[in-house]
Amino acid sequence: MTETLARAVEATRRYGDVVALDRVSIDIRAGELVGLLGPNGAGKSTLINLFAGLRRPTSGLVELFGGSPRDPARRVRIGTTPQETGLPQALRVGECVDFVSAHYPSAVSKQALLDRFGLADLTRRQIGGLSGGQKRRLAVALAFTGDPRLVFLDEPTTGLDVEARRTLWDGVRRFHAEGGTVLLTSHYLEEIEALAQRVVVIGGGRVLADGSVDDVRGMVGVRRVSLTTPAPLPGGLPGVIGEQREGDRVQLLTSDADELVRALVLASVPFSGLEVRQTSLEEAFLAITSAAGVHDAPAA
């Protein structure tokens, strides 16, 4: 059986009256690339902090490599990039990598690391002079310095332009292809779809869905039915949970596409250009979180 690298069993974390995580159970197995998806305040960072040994659960169990996440011998085998990082402004990029490498028994090659994250040209630049996106890429690269088995990335590409985001994705994919395990949070659904094999949807401190990208889409079973009609649509169409019209083009989100199309035909709605397709992960995500009464929408 595949080894479990990180595990939460019925883990709850409170901050005063706030229940940030509510009896969460999840296993992260060796070789997985898991996307953690959820609206603001869902508990994503709290879960990473528990796994990384930065916080303790109020109740329940959290394990890293089969033991306490607070044990330095275990923590040295993980890499993390928190949501916000403070880098030493006066150091050069290369010096910063050397500084972080010195904390690990087996650091990766500096050149290879900087190449992998598109930072090789910046080795001699002072960190204070880097752009926001360059600093973010460095912060993410530093998570990989100590040759970790497991990496936690909390919104790794926030604030990056499309090209920088893709460079970073390539770096993460390479690590994963070489056997590394990754748990990443993201508000970019495109990112989760591009990188993750497994998606855990979390909302209001609870796990709402856990499966492949396709499973999560399928779980809500929502389909998008598009058609062109000049006529107004009759009321009470089966399973419709959303409707948008632009001119004569109508988009319907429905939980039962077959019944909906039958009803349109029976009502003699004059339509053309019928299309039925799977929803995006974003639509599935919104359906899951709204069904669970989690109202915060994900940031764009």
Ligand SMILES: Nc1ncnc2c1ncn2[C@@H]1O[C@H](COP(=O)(O)OP(=O)(O)OP(=O)(O)O)[C@@H](O)[C@H]1O
């Ligand atoms: N140190 C803290 N003290 C008090 N409340 C906290 C603390 N850290 C987190 N919380 C609360 O716990 C809940 C979960 O926060 P968390 O940061 O884990 O969510 P998140 O899913 O990472 O959100 P975001 O997407 O906005 O980063 C929120 O209600 C937050 O306000």
